[in-house]
Amino acid sequence: MEKEGLARAIDFIRRNCTLQIGKIVTDRHIQIAKWIRENLPETCRLYDIWHIAKVIGLLFGLRKKLSALAKQECEVVGDWTNSIVNHLYWCSTTTREGAGDLVEGKWLSLDNHLHNVHSGHSEAFPQCAHGPLRRQWLKPNTKLAQPNTVADLAPDS
Incomplete structure (x- = not known):
């Protein structure tokens, strides 16, 4: 059909x-x-990136990983789950073809973003593109704040 x-x-x-x-x-x-x-x-x-994001979410269990983190010791992650999944979609849809370093920079900026740090991410993506936000931010020393934890949520992990 x-x-x-x-x-x-x-x-x-x-x-x-x-x-x-x-x-x-x-x-x-x-x-x-x-x-x-x-x-x-x-x-x-x-x-179509929507289909890719959906498949990544299913295959790599991004939502499942976030849900598990929320249950363990980082409840605020549960409030961020949709935003994190949408961030993956946003990274791809707002980046020109062939700019893999920019996509990576945007994805890895998520860690800073969750801790209310919106600049100084990387050379390719130095600051967030949004205006001020009123959210519940992650606190240092939580499970998700550990080095590489957000990067480990990436689809290729």
Whole structure:
């Protein structure tokens, strides 16, 4: 069904528009990947980050890790769970293609951000892009405040 919808949409564009399709964003559907390879060989296929974030959350248990931390000794993490998952999405969607160091800098800024530190993150991402926030911040010496704990929540951990 998804593949058929894509095929019809591309056919419509080809018949009615003078657009050239240079890039296309889809989910990770196998049939769509094959169709694009066969019918749009010069087109760059990108994955929809929402689907990537969802898969990462499922495969790597980001929400589960955060929930476990909240139950152990850091209850405030429970209040941050949605924001942390959204931060992963934000890191990818607000960064130009090929700027991996910036994506990494944004992701690793999370540790500072959770402790109400919004500047001095890294050379690639020196400060947060948001205005003032009223949140419950993490305190030093909690489980999540330990070195590398936030980085360990990253999808490749």
